[in-house]
Amino acid sequence: MLSIELLIKNGRIITVDNNGTDIESGWIAINDGRILAAGSGKDHEKLYAADKIIDATGKVVFPGLINTHTHLFQTLLKGLGRDKPLIEWLDASVRNALPFYDEETCYYAALVGCLESVHSGTTTVLDFMYANTRPKLTDAVIKAFDTVGVRGIMGRGFTNVAGLPKANFCELIDTVPNFLADTERLLHEYPADQSDMISICLAPGIIWDLNREEFQAVRQFADKYKLPVTMHIVETEDDDAFSLDVNKKRTIEFLDEIGFFGPDVISVHSVYMQSGDIEIFKKHDVKVSYCPTSNMILASGFAPIREFMKEGITVCLASDGAASNDSQDMIETMKNAALLQKVFYRDASVVSAYDVLKMATINGAIALGKEKHLGSIEAGKKADLFIFNPMTAKTMPMNEPVAALVYSAGEENVDTMIINGKVIMENKKILTVDEEAILKEAAAVGARLRKKAGI
């Protein structure tokens, strides 16, 4: 008998492996942050002595969801600037609040976002942190990942703050050299370790934030340190209007011409794809982070997911920030991801529930370059998974588990959460922090921020 830390038994297991293996009643042996083995029936009884056993009878085990794009600092801005178009929304929320962010506001905003992530089945979050109005605000988000126990990909973001209202209030006027130097600092302060709980990537904001030489500097930096690069690309028509004016080429043509693209690029939104753009993405194996809820709230439009899938482009899923979503709920995101495409193409079969589950798990892992460790329930991978309890009126009877998760479920069905082999939440109770105390403090911190910003 092998001594192990954790065993899950008697659960249905949707592995999302290459063969789509669905184990009717099975077990998962977990030790030292990883899945040691998984199987069906009662084989585990002869093999393992576990410190802790979770009986998942009547429940379903899914790989943890991977949110490939959010801005956790925005979590305190829920509901502000709602029902306004993009630019008016920005002025009514994010732009005015930005200069007033400090470490405390970033930390509490990120804590709330991490808590919601865990409740909705999310084990990994890529945070696109462009609110660098003071030094080291990025570190406050990393601290929140660590406090709650969420696997974090910290996208050190860059936005050109010169155009923002009240920009003079910013203690730090971020520049591209500073952006890259700070990313280098983060790489040294949060070095890669075996747990891989925190890793770093580059997040240049949008086409108008950098010029040709600056984009090329980002590319060289990414090559040097082998980091993913993520950027907002053609969320609205404004990107191409700007790029045609300044760069004399459309956004994606320009970025192609200057050698910016590669398989390490995660293009966020990718709504206004023009003729030839998909071919460029395909040529460089660019990944697409699809943010359906945000695209609907801001009325940005439809990303052409069917065409991306047809061309073999990896599509992953994301909530986007709470300022343009009001939620970090990846279960809701999955449902919206499917429904928006069905309406767009007027074809109910265009994206299936299983396609969407793959987008939210293994495709996210591929986009992050972490598919060897994340995205499915397989021996050797990180033990990042959640246990789904279908026993609610909304999901019962559960005729098909993947359809139940994507179309009928809510966070009330996420019962237990395991990240890096550690039980973060059990029976819907978060074990790592005092959730109620954090929510109350975050409301107070948020109220002070709104008062200072006059929003």
Ligand SMILES: [Zn+2]
């Ligand atoms: Zn965004």
